[in-house]
Amino acid sequence: MRRISFLSPGAHQKSTTVGASQGGTRGAANCVLGPPARAFLLRQPPPNRIPAACDARPCLVYGFFFGGQAAPFWAGSAVDKDAKRLSFDFCAGKGLLLSCRDCDFCSAGKGFWADVPDEQWNDWRWQLRHRLTSLEEIDGRLKLTDSERRGILLASSRKLALAITPYFFTLLAPEDPDCPVRRQVIPRAEELLRAPYEMSDPCGEDKDMVAPGLVHRYPDRVLFLVTDRCASYCRYCTRSRIVSGVGEQHLSVDIEQALAYLWEHREVRDVLLSGGDPLLLSDVRLRELLGRLREIPHIEIVRIGTRVPIFLPQRVTPDLCGLLREFHPLWINIHANHAAELTAEVRDALGRLADAGIPLGNQSVLLRGVNDSADAVRDLVHKLVRARVRPYYLYQCDLIEGTDHLRVPIEEGIRIMRRLRGYTTGFAVPQYVVDGPGGGGKIPLNPEYLIGEEGGQILLRNFLGKEYRYPSCRPLQRNPGNTPHPAS
Ligand code: SF4
Structure with missing residues (x-):
């Protein structure tokens, strides 16, 4: 046996x-x-x-x-x-x-909602109306630990609300508090602790807010926070202070003021819609917003950051895809952290977006007990590329308050990256980045492949640890003794 x-x-x-x-x-x-x-x-x-x-x-x-x-x-x-x-x-x-290889995009079915007709289950508004938001709704469906019970009672009313769509809830292991999907959405008592280096606004967005909801930090692009609501809430959310309505700040959004700023600032060529989750806006509001942005001639591309395809794939309707394809060039980054989140429903939703001509990327957060191994990240990225999504960023978890139990040291992240690069398809390897605390922007984190320079040669190390030399390739001196050969 x-x-x-x-x-x-x-x-x-x-x-x-x-x-x-x-x-x-x-x-x-x-x-x-x-x-x-x-x-x-x-x-x-x-x-x-x-x-x-x-x-x-x-x-x-x-x-x-x-x-x-x-x-x-x-x-x-x-x-x-x-x-x-x-x-x-x-x-x-x-x-x-x-x-x-063909079948591991599994549907978890309806679970506790087996009696709900398909028509309702597949309706994204039904999913939102029936989100699980309280201890009473979760207790009995999950075998909760004391830490989870306290987290649900305390953290979800002080720090970040609790909300999980019935669809996503079916992916949680009822008996296993270490389930990597469950760890992302069920609060724990540890969220009430605060490490000395943690902050409420770790990316320093508030100081770069040029209009309510509009953050302008980088020279040619802006972050536009269009809503404070999400389909479900991630316990490590970097915007816990403003997302979900229970944090210490309230997000006020002024679309007209933001659009006026964008008309004036001709250097802005790239607008990233985020929040909260922009795909929770109704089709009517989304069309209005995208249309107003597209009227601004210097805005070249619009990007949407969304976790809706993961939490609420039912929202990715043919109507939504038809609407989005009117506003190309439009890019979407989704947010999946573990291969188990990529179900048959998610794969189909991503397929509809890809068929609408939308380039899809994925942004993951490196999280303790969720994806903190090379195997877990490799499984995720392999499944993403099969679902037509290119892995884009692997984020070091921001220094948001109450997330120390989920944070992985950077050295471990580098070790994971070292076990990916060279061992799998190049474009399936995400860029590991950390947001410079307090507003430093994204800083790439890479294993040391460039060792240094010696005797006019660049010293390099490949993925197996072997060293190689590459000439420095400085421009040749144009003198009679050193004439470049004409191209043959
Ligand atoms: S979906 Fe994004 S904005 Fe919403 S809670 Fe999760 S990380 Fe935060």
Whole structure:
């Protein structure tokens, strides 16, 4: 008998005991298991072996044999029509499913809301109306720790409100407080602590606010905070002071004053809409805002920073995508921190945005117990690029008050980056950055690949730690003894 761990939405660390033979057993997707005796590429199943419930194509699976025994087996992917939960058939024994390239964008289904008709469940306004916002609504659905219970009672009324869409709630592991998705949205008592270096406005945005809601720090671009509301609230939010309505400040937004500033400042060519979450604005308000921005001739691009596709993929309707595509060039950065957040619903929502011609990037925050390992970041970025999203930034967690329990030291972040660069697709590697505390702007953090200069040569180190030399390439002196060769 061996112990294996199953990873699936809402059950990120469950484990179970299995025997060497798994004939006909069903299990959840994304299984992770102990050291394999041997790996092999699974063959395709014969058509007549595909389970009746299967409505997806058979999986191409990497599987394992135990004890060096060889025996053919295959897996089919299947969606249980009632539970909407993806499962797999492990057939013909002697092996276990490791991962499935086609099927691991799983839907967690409706969970506690199984009786809600699809029409309502898929309505983003229904999701917002039924957000979980209190201890009474969460207790009993999650097995809460004392720290979580106190956090919900105290932190969510003093620091940042508690709100979780029913859809996102189904991704939380009910029994496991260390679930990486749960850690992001369920408050803990530690939020009431304040480390000496923590601040309420760690990025120094208030001092660069040139109109209510408009932050102008960099020469050619502005940050436009258009709302203080989000679909769900992240416990490490850098704008906790103004987001959600319970922090120490109130965000006042004056669209007319902000637009007047932008008309006057011809150096601004790039507007980033953020908040809060701009995609919570109604289609009517969003169209009005984007239209007014597009009337300003020197504004070249508009960007939207949003976590709606992750918290509330139902909001990404065909109407919204049609609206957004009227205002190109428009860019969107989403915010996902863990691979388990990338469900079938999210993948489909991102596909609709990409089909509308919108370039998609992702900004993650490096968080203790969420994505603080190279494996976790690699799983995330691989899944992002499969969902047509380019990993853009990996943020060092800002020094926001009450987040010390989630913060990862920069040295650890650098170690993670060192295990990514060179080991996976170049454009799947995000740039690790820290926002200079107090308003220094983004500062890139990189492992040391440039060692120095010696004897007119640049000393370099590659991802394996090997050293190389590259000539300094200074312009050649134009004299008779040193004439460049003409291009051939
Ligand atoms: S979605 Fe963004 S703005 Fe909203 S709580 Fe999360 S980090 Fe803050």
